[in-house]
Amino acid sequence: xxxRVVVIGLASDFGCQVQMTNIEDHLLDVLGLIxxxxxxxxxxxxxxxxxxxxxxxxxVTTEAHVEALRRVRETAGAVIAVGACxxxxxxxxxxxxxELADRYGCVYGEGGAEVACGxxxxxxxxxxxxxxxxxxGCPLDTDEFLRVLSRALQGLSGRIPEEPLCAACKTxxxxxxxxxxxxxxxxxxxxxxxxxxxxxxxxxTGCRGIAADANLDAAYALLASRGIPAEEFTRRLSLYNTLxxxxxx
Amino acid sequence: MFFxxxxxxxxxxxxxxxxxxxxxxxxxxKGERFTFSVIEDPADLRLDxxxxxxxxxxxxxxxxxRMMRFRVADNEVVDDxxxxxxxxxxxLHPCDINALLLMDNVFLGEFEDPYYKAYxxxxxxxxxxxxxRETCFCNAWDTDEVHWGFDIFLTDLxxxxxxxxxxVMGAELLDRHVETxxxxxxxxxxxxxVVREFKRAFPAKxxxxxxxxxxxxxxxxxxxxxxxxxxxxxxxxSMVCPTCYCFDVRDDLDPDQRSGERKRVWDSCQFSEFSxxxxxxxxxxxxxxxxxxxxxxxxxGYLSKFERVLCVGCGRCTHACLAxxxxxxxxxxxxxxxxxx
Ligand code: SF4
Ligand code: SF4
Ligand code: SF4
Ligand code: SF4
Numbered sequence: 001x002x003x004r005v006v007v008i009g010l011a012s013d014f015g016c017q018v019q020m021t022n023i024e025d026h027l028l029d030v031l032g033l034i035x036x037x038x039x040x041x042x043x044x045x046x047x048x049x050x051x052x053x054x055x056x057x058x059x060v061t062t063e064a065h066v067e068a069l070r071r072v073r074e075t076a077g078a079v080i081a082v083g084a085c086x087x088x089x090x091x092x093x094x095x096x097x098x099e100l101a102d103r104y105g106c107v108y109g110e111g112g113a114e115v116a117c118g119x120x121x122x123x124x125x126x127x128x129x130x131x132x133x134x135x136x137g138c139p140l141d142t143d144e145f146l147r148v149l150s151r152a153l154q155g156l157s158g159r160i161p162e163e164p165l166c167a168a169c170k171t172x173x174x175x176x177x178x179x180x181x182x183x184x185x186x187x188x189x190x191x192x193x194x195x196x197x198x199x200x201x202x203x204x205t206g207c208r209g210i211a212a213d214a215n216l217d218a219a220y221a222l223l224a225s226r227g228i229p230a231e232e233f234t235r236r237l238s239l240y241n242t243l244x245x246x247x248x249x
Numbered sequence: 250m251f252f253x254x255x256x257x258x259x260x261x262x263x264x265x266x267x268x269x270x271x272x273x274x275x276x277x278x279k280g281e282r283f284t285f286s287v288i289e290d291p292a293d294l295r296l297d298x299x300x301x302x303x304x305x306x307x308x309x310x311x312x313x314x315r316m317m318r319f320r321v322a323d324n325e326v327v328d329d330x331x332x333x334x335x336x337x338x339x340x341l342h343p344c345d346i347n348a349l350l351l352m353d354n355v356f357l358g359e360f361e362d363p364y365y366k367a368y369x370x371x372x373x374x375x376x377x378x379x380x381x382r383e384t385c386f387c388n389a390w391d392t393d394e395v396h397w398g399f400d401i402f403l404t405d406l407x408x409x410x411x412x413x414x415x416x417v418m419g420a421e422l423l424d425r426h427v428e429t430x431x432x433x434x435x436x437x438x439x440x441x442x443v444v445r446e447f448k449r450a451f452p453a454k455x456x457x458x459x460x461x462x463x464x465x466x467x468x469x470x471x472x473x474x475x476x477x478x479x480x481x482x483x484x485x486x487s488m489v490c491p492t493c494y495c496f497d498v499r500d501d502l503d504p505d506q507r508s509g510e511r512k513r514v515w516d517s518c519q520f521s522e523f524s525x526x527x528x529x530x531x532x533x534x535x536x537x538x539x540x541x542x543x544x545x546x547x548x549x550g551y552l553s554k555f556e557r558v559l560c561v562g563c564g565r566c567t568h569a570c571l572a573x574x575x576x577x578x579x580x581x582x583x584x585x586x587x588x589x590x
Contacts, residue, residue, distance in 0.1 A: 026504035033506055150502045163520040167484035170569060171312035171515060173302040175280045178571055187481050187571055213482040213521050215536065222479070222572055 003153060004051040006038040008072065010058030010065050011092050011122065015139040016083035017041040017057055023142045030146065033153065053078045053152055056131075059085040059092035061122045073129040078152045082145065084138040086125040088209040089243045091138070096121040097242050123243065133158035138207035138240060141193055161192045162212040165204055169195040177203045183228055183236060188214035206240045216246040251420070253412040253429035254436050255403075260410075261291035266426025267337050271373070274308065275339030276301055288339070296340050296377050296403070300384075300565060304491030305338055305345050306352060309368040312488075313514045316364065316498070320508045327508070331364040333371035337422075342379045344561040346399050347392040348491030349374075354555045355494050373418060376402035378443065381451045384564030386577055388448065389455035392561040404440055411440040455577055456584050460558075463583045464549045468541075472582045477537025479572045484517030486543070486566035486574070492559045493517070518542050544579055 009017060021042065023030070037048050054076035060066060073079060084090030095103055100121050104112030125131060133152050135145045151158065165186035169176070172195050177184035184203035186195065190211040198204055210216070223233050230249045237247040255263075267273050273288045276298040283298040285305055317329035341349075349369075356365035376399040387393040395402070400419030403410040412429060414420050423429060487493040497516040502509035516523055519539050524532040533539045551559035560576055567575035 029504040146504050147501055150504070150506060153506065154502070162522050163517075164481060164483045166481070166569075166571075167488050167515070167517055167520075170303070170485050170488035171307075173279065173282075173284045175282050175302075176569075176571070187483055215478075215481045218479050218481055218572060222481075 002033060002035040003053055004037045004048070005034045005053045005055065006047060006051045006076075007036075007040055007042075007055045008038075008047065008057070008068075009040045010056065010068075010086070010125070011061040012058035012083060012085045012090075014041055014057070016135075019139040019142055020145065023146065026146060030149065049075075051076060053080065055080045055082055055149075056086055056125050057082050058125075059089050059122045060125060060128050061092055061120065062118045063120060064118060066120070066128055069125060069128045078133065079129065079131045080133040080135065080148060080152055081125045081131040082135040082140045084136060084207050084209070084240050087134050087136045088240055089122055089124040089127075090207075090240050092122040093124070093242045094238060096123065097238070127243075131158075134160050136160070136190060136208040137193055141196075144192060161190060163191055164211045164214050165189045165191045165193070165195055165198070165208075167191065168193075169198050171195075172199045174198050178226065181226070183223070183233065185236060188216055188219050188237075190214075206237055208240075210237075210241055210244045210247065220249060251414050252432045252437075253414065253423065254406075254432050255410045255412050255427060255429045257409055259427050259429075260294065260296065263423075263427040264288060264291040264294060264339070267422065270335065272334060272336035273339060274336055285338070285340075294339060296405075298340065299379075299382050300342070300563060300568070302565075303489060304348060304563065304565065305341055306348070306491050306494075308336075308338060308372065309349070309352065309365050310356070310494065310496075310515075313512055314364060316511045316513055318508060318510045319500075321502065321506065331367035333367040335371050335373075337373045337375060339375045339377075341374055341376045341399070342563075343376065343395040344385075344387045344392050344563040345491055346374060346376050346395045347387075348561045348563070350398045351492050351551075351555070351557060351559060351561070352494055373416075373422070374399045374401075375419075378402075378404040378447065380447060382564065383452055384567040384575070385451065385562060386455045386564065387562035388451050389457050389580075390558055390560060390562050393448070393451075404443060406436070406439050406443060409436075411436055411443075455562075455580055457580060458584055460580060460583065461549050461552055464545060467583055470583070472579070473537045473541040476540045476574055476579065477535060480519065480536050480540050480574060481572055482519050482521070482536055482539065483571070484519045485569040485571070487517035487519060488515055489565040489569045491561060491563055491565070492547070495523070518546070540574070544576075547576075548580075 007017060037051055038045060054072045056079060081087050085092055101113060104116045108115045133148050135148050168191050169186055182203055185206035186198055186204035188210055189204050189206045190208040193208055220230055220233060234247060234249055241247045264273055274285055275288050275294045276283045277286045277293045278295055283295060283301045285301050288294050318327045320327055356362040376395060397415060400416040402413040414423060495516045495518060496513040498513050500509055500511050521531055533542060547559040
């Protein structure tokens with residue numbers, strides 16, 4: 001029997017799900033191997049009671065999300081978290097810095113707190129349940145997604161690169177942003193995107209999260225010695241990494 | 250070896266001529282830096298370059314290389330051919346030629362690597378003289394000179410090149426594609442003057458006295474901890490190094506899961522995963538031990554096997570390292586003691 005797969009979206013802009021539809025070249029190959037029983041973006045049905053693989057996009061921002069995730073974990077044999085929101089809290093997690101209640105008003109106007117009932121401070125999927133596979137990035141990289149999905153279907157381990165981006169950036173022979181006195185977050189960001197942005201001339205914004213191998217202490221120190229104060233580095237990191245450990249100096 | 254002189258303006262003839270038979274690769278500008286790239290127009294060739302971002306190793310041992318394709322159903326290898334089309338690599342400095350010779354010890358030694366060999370056999374090398382930048386320290390390892398390992402070597406005499414021809418193939422190509430003349434005593438004297446000037450232009454020579462012995466004696470020196478605190482574990486140093494040859498091997502299935510490919514990608518000993526083995530043990534957990542290992546391998550391990558250090562003093566790692574960790578600093582710390590830095 002083909003594995004039954006569901007795609008679930010929590011708080012996000014559905015960008016990763018849109019990316020999944022962009023895998024035109026290979027979508028049919030993949031669909032031929034799985035029984036896609038529910039895809040929030042592309043179908044109007046309901047989440048079935050049973051499935052084998054759950055692909056979860058988005059950050060956790062309500063109590064209902066927490067409940068839903070616990071059920072997903074009990075039901076699915078394998079859970080794949082996709083995108084920055086699900087893995088680091090991403091952009092939604094910026095709201096978790098400071099007093100949450102104060103923010104409702106700016107978004108919903110007066111009486112905002114009532115509209116926003118059941119909201120909790122945004123956090124990643126990975127803070128609520130254990131996940132078996134991760135596809136980081138904002139949005140996810142389609143090649144990496146296919147590789148990870150393939151590993152999930154084969155029951156292989158969920159390997160994710162642990163080192164910073166600079167090595168991949170060097171293999172693309174980019175001129176380092178820091179050589180021009182500009183801040184690039186690649187020096188602490190998890191690799192695996194092929195240094196896309198940097199190769200297209202834009203400094204890395206850290207969408208793949210902080211690499212497990214990253215040395216944040218050293219990065220803060222060397223940037224300070226190059227005239228980039230800690231607050232500026234923290235501010236730039238906060239786009240995707242507000243909740244990542246050590247990014248708050 | 251024999252020698253000729255060639256008018257500098259003739260380089261374009263040579264490149265154009267070679268292009269009829271080979272893919273010609275050489276240094277071209279990329280912003281304020283240089284890269285080895287395919288030469289479409291002889292005018293793009295910049296033999297006055299300083300150091301390329303990546304060394305020529307990328308043409309013999311690409312950053313990502315397919316080793317074979319396989320079928321899942323019967324576990325059969327379907328394609329593991331190593332193929333390389335003929336090409337000429339233009340503009341290698343002495344350090345880069347010496348680096349390839351060090352790579353050969355690894356890839357063409359006891360266990361011959363068919364992929365590297367195919368590329369190496371298909372490639373002719375044209376060296377060119379240089380002048381040291383402040384990060385260069387090839388003179389510390391005697392890799393500022395190169396006596397073999399190239400087909401042609403061009404020494405810049407201002408308006409002309411002093412051409413050293415090392416191989417039969419080099420002689421034939423020169424003969425076929427460009428006008429040169431016999432050298433005179435004056436040319437040789439000028440060549441010697443240029444070489445002397447080159448040697449004088451280096452910053453203070455790095456003291457490497459008793460380095461392997463000191464590496465043994467200072468295994469627990471606090472310098473390693475200091476370096477470990479500063480290192481970002483980014484691996485940039487290994488990527489840009491012409492003598493770093495470590496790779497990881499990965500199998501990826503095609504989307505239809507019926508076949509897949511095995512590839513190798515550049516790896517770095519500065520990553521924690523580099524020393525991870527089955528069931529999750531990692532032999533070099535600490536950053537300090539990883540930085541240390543890089544130097545022990547280059548300045549001790551390789552030396553004990555091949556009687557050369559695994560560094561040619563090109564300074565690429567010095568330039569690439571945001572944490573300002575350089576072989577010059579590390580060697581000085583060991584030789585002179587930590588206080589002297
Ligand atoms: S540009 Fe960014 S990713 Fe590239 S080497 Fe510099 S810091 Fe690293
Ligand atoms: S370069 Fe940085 S911001 Fe761009 S995709 Fe890669 S990790 Fe994300
Ligand atoms: S260790 Fe540094 S200086 Fe030595 S060969 Fe490698 S990149 Fe060049
Ligand atoms: S380039 Fe510098 S910071 Fe990066 S791994 Fe090498 S020594 Fe460490």
